[in-house]
Amino acid sequence: MILTAGYLPGLSPDEVEWQTLTFNRGGEQTEVSVPLLTDDQIKELSSDIKKASRHYLKGLPVSEILRTIDSAICQFLDRSNPYRQQAEKYLPRITGYDSEMVRLGLTSYLKTFRQSELRRFLSEDFFNPKILDEFQPLPKGGYGRAYGPDLLAHIWAGNVPGLPLWSLISGLLVKAGNIGKVSSFEPLMASWFARLIAEIDPRLGECIAVTWWKGGDTECQQALLNQADLVVAYGNNDTLQQIRDYTPITTRCLTYTHKVSFGMVSKSALDPIKAWNVAHQAAYDIVRYDQQGCYSPHVFFIEENGAVSPKQFAQYVASELDNFQKKFPRRTLTIEEAQDVALWKQTEEVKTFSDDCSAVMGDTDGTWCVSFSETPENLSPSGLNRTAKVISVQQLDDVPALISPYKAFLQTVGIAASPEELHRLACLLGVVGVTRISALEHMTVPEAGWHHDGRFNLLDLITMTEVERSAEISAEAFSNYVD
Amino acid sequence: MTEAEIIKTLLDFIASDCAGDEEFNALALKIFDYQFQNNLPYQLFCRQREQTPRTTKNWRDIPAVPINGYKDLCLSCCDPKSVERTFMTSGTTKDGLRGQCRHPTLSVYDASMVAAFRQYFMEEHERLRMGILFPTEQAMPNSSLAHYLALALKEFGSEGSRYLLSNDGIDWKELFTELEQVEQSGEPYALLGASFSFVHVMDEMARVGKSVSLPEGSRILDTGGFKGQSRELELDNFYESLSSRFGVLREDCINMYGMTELSTQFYDSGNASCPSAKSGPNWVRSRIVNPLTGAEIQKGERGVLAHHDLAHFNCVSSILTEDAGVEVDDGFILLGRAEGVEAKGCSMAVDEFLKVAKGEACDTNCGISSGSKS
Numbered sequence: 001m002i003l004t005a006g007y008l009p010g011l012s013p014d015e016v017e018w019q020t021l022t023f024n025r026g027g028e029q030t031e032v033s034v035p036l037l038t039d040d041q042i043k044e045l046s047s048d049i050k051k052a053s054r055h056y057l058k059g060l061p062v063s064e065i066l067r068t069i070d071s072a073i074c075q076f077l078d079r080s081n082p083y084r085q086q087a088e089k090y091l092p093r094i095t096g097y098d099s100e101m102v103r104l105g106l107t108s109y110l111k112t113f114r115q116s117e118l119r120r121f122l123s124e125d126f127f128n129p130k131i132l133d134e135f136q137p138l139p140k141g142g143y144g145r146a147y148g149p150d151l152l153a154h155i156w157a158g159n160v161p162g163l164p165l166w167s168l169i170s171g172l173l174v175k176a177g178n179i180g181k182v183s184s185f186e187p188l189m190a191s192w193f194a195r196l197i198a199e200i201d202p203r204l205g206e207c208i209a210v211t212w213w214k215g216g217d218t219e220c221q222q223a224l225l226n227q228a229d230l231v232v233a234y235g236n237n238d239t240l241q242q243i244r245d246y247t248p249i250t251t252r253c254l255t256y257t258h259k260v261s262f263g264m265v266s267k268s269a270l271d272p273i274k275a276w277n278v279a280h281q282a283a284y285d286i287v288r289y290d291q292q293g294c295y296s297p298h299v300f301f302i303e304e305n306g307a308v309s310p311k312q313f314a315q316y317v318a319s320e321l322d323n324f325q326k327k328f329p330r331r332t333l334t335i336e337e338a339q340d341v342a343l344w345k346q347t348e349e350v351k352t353f354s355d356d357c358s359a360v361m362g363d364t365d366g367t368w369c370v371s372f373s374e375t376p377e378n379l380s381p382s383g384l385n386r387t388a389k390v391i392s393v394q395q396l397d398d399v400p401a402l403i404s405p406y407k408a409f410l411q412t413v414g415i416a417a418s419p420e421e422l423h424r425l426a427c428l429l430g431v432v433g434v435t436r437i438s439a440l441e442h443m444t445v446p447e448a449g450w451h452h453d454g455r456f457n458l459l460d461l462i463t464m465t466e467v468e469r470s471a472e473i474s475a476e477a478f479s480n481y482v483d
Numbered sequence: 484m485t486e487a488e489i490i491k492t493l494l495d496f497i498a499s500d501c502a503g504d505e506e507f508n509a510l511a512l513k514i515f516d517y518q519f520q521n522n523l524p525y526q527l528f529c530r531q532r533e534q535t536p537r538t539t540k541n542w543r544d545i546p547a548v549p550i551n552g553y554k555d556l557c558l559s560c561c562d563p564k565s566v567e568r569t570f571m572t573s574g575t576t577k578d579g580l581r582g583q584c585r586h587p588t589l590s591v592y593d594a595s596m597v598a599a600f601r602q603y604f605m606e607e608h609e610r611l612r613m614g615i616l617f618p619t620e621q622a623m624p625n626s627s628l629a630h631y632l633a634l635a636l637k638e639f640g641s642e643g644s645r646y647l648l649s650n651d652g653i654d655w656k657e658l659f660t661e662l663e664q665v666e667q668s669g670e671p672y673a674l675l676g677a678s679f680s681f682v683h684v685m686d687e688m689a690r691v692g693k694s695v696s697l698p699e700g701s702r703i704l705d706t707g708g709f710k711g712q713s714r715e716l717e718l719d720n721f722y723e724s725l726s727s728r729f730g731v732l733r734e735d736c737i738n739m740y741g742m743t744e745l746s747t748q749f750y751d752s753g754n755a756s757c758p759s760a761k762s763g764p765n766w767v768r769s770r771i772v773n774p775l776t777g778a779e780i781q782k783g784e785r786g787v788l789a790h791h792d793l794a795h796f797n798c799v800s801s802i803l804t805e806d807a808g809v810e811v812d813d814g815f816i817l818l819g820r821a822e823g824v825e826a827k828g829c830s831m832a833v834d835e836f837l838k839v840a841k842g843e844a845c846d847t848n849c850g851i852s853s854g855s856k857s
Contacts, residue, residue: 158829236835258831294829335774335785335807342774343551343805344833350555353527360531366775381836409831 003090005187006035007194007210010048016041019212021184023094025332030093034187034212039223045209046179046227050150052206053177058147060204062122062132065172068204070115072196077110083192091161095186096331097289102161105288108445109162113169117448122173124449125458132174132462141469146462148174149229155221155243157235159185160289165193166452167232168208172197174461179209179224187212215239222246230254230461254460256453259294259411260381262301262403263440264396264425266417270306270313278416279316281441282388285414286317286368287324288444290331291384294453295412295436295443298382299389301399310392311359314372318361321368321386330367330386337385338366344383345369379403396421400428407433411453414443484517486561489796490591493766496793497594502765507793511542514796521560525799528552543770547777547789547803550744553582558798561587566797570627572743584627584743584798592746595794596631597638599764603750604704604737605639608671611702613644614661616676616684622650627743628706632675635704639673648680655687662695662729671700674729678705678721678738685728696730703731706739708819718757740817744802746794749814762814766793771810774803782810785818 008016016035023030037045057065075081079088087106092099111117122129126146128136135143152171156164164180168190171178182190191210198205213220225231225246231253233243240255247253263285269278285297300317302310333341345362348371352358357374368386375392379402382388393399396417403410410433415422426437435454436446451457476482484492496502496510516536519526525548529535532546539545548558553572557563567589572582586592605611615632623629636644647658665672674697681703688694703725726733734753740761741748747767751759763769770779771786780786788808791801807818 160829163829234829256829258829258835260831260836292830294831296830298830333775335787338773338775339787339805340832342549345775346549346551347555349528349531350552352531353524353556364776366773381831381833384830384832406836409836 002031002033003086003188004033005182005191005210006212007191007198007205007208008035008037008045009052009198009206009209011037011041011045019214021187025093025096028093030090032094032187034182034184036213037211037220037223039219042179042211042220042223043227045211046151046224049177049179049207049209050227052203053150053175056203057172057175057177057207060175062129062173062175065175065204066115066118068197068201069113069118069169069172071200072193073110073113075196076193077107083196087161087189087192090188091186094188095159095161097161098328098331101288101328106162109165112445112448113165118169118173121449122458124451125456135465135467138466142472143467145465146174147465148176148462150177151227151229152176152178152461153224153228153231154178154180155231155233155235156180156190157183157239158292159183160292161186162189163234164190166457168193170457170461171232172204172208174458176230176461177207179211179228181221181224182210182212184212184215218242218246225251232256232461254455256294258409259453260379260406260409261295261297261412261414261443262299262379263297263414263443264301264399264417265303265313265440266396266415266421267303267306268418268421269416270303270308272307275306275308275313276316278440279313280320281416281439282414283317283320283324284441285443286321286386286388287328287330290386291382291388293444295438295446297388297412297414297443298384299379299391301391301393301396301402303396304392304394310390311357311372311374314359314370314390315361317388317390318368318370321370322363325363325367325386333385341366341369341383341385341387344387345371348389376402379406396425397428399425400432403434404432410434412436412438412443412446414438414440416440484513486517486587486797489514489517490588493591493794493796494594496766497591497598497764500598500765507765507768508542510793511545511791511800512536512539514793514800515539515542515545517796518560518799522558522799524556525558528556542768542791542801543779545791545801547772547791547801548799549803550582550742550805553584553744553798557583559583559585560797561585568630569625570630570743571625581625582743584795586746587797589630591794591796592630593634595747595764595766596634599748599750600635600639602764603752604635604673604702604739608639608700610639610641611644611671611673612642612665612668613640613673613675614665615644615646616648616653616674616680617646618648618650619646628677628741631741631748635675648676653680653684653687655691658684659693662697665697665701666695669698671702672697673702673704674731675704677707679707681705681725682721685724688728694728694730701729701731701735703729703736704739705736706741718754722754722757742804744795744798744804745790745792746796747792751814758816758818760811760814760816767791769808769815771808771815772803774805777803780810785809788815788817 018033019036021032076084088103092102130136131146135145138144154167180190194208194210231247234256236258244253263282302313349360359372362369372390377391413434519536529546534546563585566585566587568586570584613636617632620629620633722733722736725736734755736754738751739748747763749761749763751761768791770789772779772789774787788804788806808815
């Protein structure tokens with residue numbers, strides 16, 4: 001069976017050129033047809049979406065939009081719903097992730113988009129979310145209203161199922177028209193979501209399009225960038241630099257680069273009873289989507305002088321990774337991915353020859369690997385795909401110095417520590433550029449309303465129109481009731 | 484076995500071209516035992532993989548050292564100070580030094596090179612007039628390729644054979660005069676050099692609108708590919724251009740695949756069609772493996788090349804390359820380097836981190852402690 005990705009309101013499938021992406025995972029082949037638009041089609045689509053956004057979406061109360069999104073998410077959460085069933089069936093096949101991990105991951109992820117959570121999301125960024133519907137009094141005086149762009153271009157990347165929903169839903173909440181370019185690794189979720197929205201509210205459906213082009217196709221990209229009022233793009237630094245260079249100077253371009261995240265465990269969490277559970281949680285963060293997320297940990301800094309030593313803790317994590325391999329087997333790696341893991345592992349192994357205190361633990365199939373260092377080391381990325389470094393530190397307060405050179409790459413820190421330590425460390429970590437601190441086991445599941453890379457997901461998308469106090473006062477002079 | 488015994492056994496093995504699988508296996512195990520006993524870093528590496536000579540019965544189970552290992556480990560059975568020659572690898576250590584392949588004697592390397600070169604390149608010829616598009620051994624004493632080409636010239640070059648590249652680069656006038664003379668002589672000629680030297684020469688020939696028709700039976704040997712060069716050529720285009728610029732049949736354009744970390748080279752039997760299968764003499768065996776598990780990959784599927792070269796007796800015989808390949812009927816097809824992929828997700832990969840962190844580190848004056856690729 002050939003699946004179809006993309007969602008193109010107003011364009012008939014016959015008018016569009018289609019390409020087939022083939023996914024071979026675990027001996028099963030899945031084919032996904034993706035649309036490849038011409039410059040003119042992108043232009044036409046952009047113009048239609050802008051119109052629909054201006055004429056329909058801008059006048060739709062936020063509460064209505066919330067209801068529609070909630071209804072779509074509800075259907076995605078319902079395991080008897082055909083969309084959900086497709087997601088459960090095909091996402092593991094195209095991404096290679098274990099199907100149970102995808103199923104659990106989808107539920108925990110999607111439930112952060114329920115109506116109540118979306119309200120939280122809105123009130124994180126807007127003191128008064130009604131400012132998206134109509135002019136509202138501003139604390140400084142006068143009135144203001146927030147407008148989303150008529151056309152928000154999303155350039156998505158990555159193979160973590162469903163990630164595009166973040167920016168797509170953010171766009172809808174601020175009443176933006178949206179055209180998203182899906183990644184070749186996971187082109188389906190955004191397409192399904194757009195179709196579901198269109199089924200619930202066809203006119204809202206006219207404000208979303210989902211398309212594709214091959215990464216690096218600068219012509220298609222340029223066509224969209226020229227039309228967009230605002231661009232949100234994800235990817236590595238080179239890709240994003242290029243997108244930024246191609247974006248017209250009058251168009252804002254928000255970029256989300258690749259990040260490195262890590263964990264920290266205090267000696268207060270290292271008593272013999274608690275340490276196993278902490279190691280289990282750390283391993284879970286490593287296993288979730290095989291460390292492909294920006295919030296996935298590469299390194300764990302473990303404090304010395306606990307009842308359980310850092311080395312023992314590394315062994316606990318190794319043992320938990322081994323258990324997880326039985327429950328959620330790692331996806332089959334390509335030769336290139338295997339090469340990356342092998343190179344990282346080899347480098348770590350070589351270090352052990354000259355250092356008796358370090359150790360590399362792994363299984364014979366190479367499905368996971370933990371490297372332990374007794375001496376403090378700077379932060380560095382792991383080989384990904386369930387490989388992590390455990391580094392012993394005298395005290396957790398030493399960690400900021402080990403990560404501060406890499407301020408631009410830092411994102412999430414998962415912490416197991418006492419309340420006093422948590423708050424003290426938060427101050428130290430915030431200064432060196434960490435933007436999110438979570439509990440272990442929650443690193444890969446940001447809460448609703450989180451600030452991705454420390455930015456405002458919704459505020460960054462809007463522009464304000466303000467009516468200053470002076471205009472109000474001067475208008476009084478021209479009223480029909482003036483004395 | 485002692486070093487002297489190993490050397491003698493290897494020279495005999497190379498000289499007799501009838502050694503089969505069993506003989507290969509027997510000698511591989513003996514050399515493994517020698518390397519295990521005399522090379523402590525390799526011993527540690529093998530122990531980590533729970534493999535010792537006592538437990539190893541098949542050469543396929545002898546642990547293969549990643550070529551990356553030369554950067555960090557001193558892989559030599561003899562005292563590094565008492566070697567005849569050291570070849571430097573392209574990978575650098577964290578101190579900025581290059582990895583070293585030490586040869587207590589070049590006799591085995593040379594015997595291996597000469598025997599395979601005769602078999603794969605010379606065919607019916609005893610000697611050929613040669614032109615070398617590469618620096619001399621004196622100019623690059625630590626380059627295994629410079630030694631290889633010097634040896635080719637010494638052992639197989641007839642009168643008039645010479646280097647066409649000096650310290651100042653290529654003297655175009657001299658080169659073109661040489662090629663014209665060869666053309667007129669009617670005697671078969673062999674042009675040997677780095678793949679990229681040929682690209683330079685062909686660029687210049689294109690610029691001045693020159694091409695030659697080397698006499699029938701002439702041959703070309705290129706090696707090294709285009710990695711890291713200013714531009715990469717499609718193999719098909721490369722051999723098509725070689726053939727038309729020099730008037731040498733594509734089946735007489737041989738590509739040699741070798742590496743500093745080996746003492747034996749692989750050849751194809753011409754490049755009438757690309758990519759061509761490579762193979763080596765019977766003292767070297769290649770496998771296509773999964774780089775992570777070392778497990779062999781079935782014929783026809785992509786993997787990474789692992790070579791077992793008995794002639795590389797002083798360092799390690801079994802190495803794991805970073806070259807992707809596929810096994811075919813008459814050897815293997817080289818698919819280029821198995822480059823690390825860009826991370827598929829939004830998590831940062833080592834390569835990207837190093838690239839950006841190096842820039843950052845200059846600003847913050849802070850070193851990076853992480854593995855890096857050559």
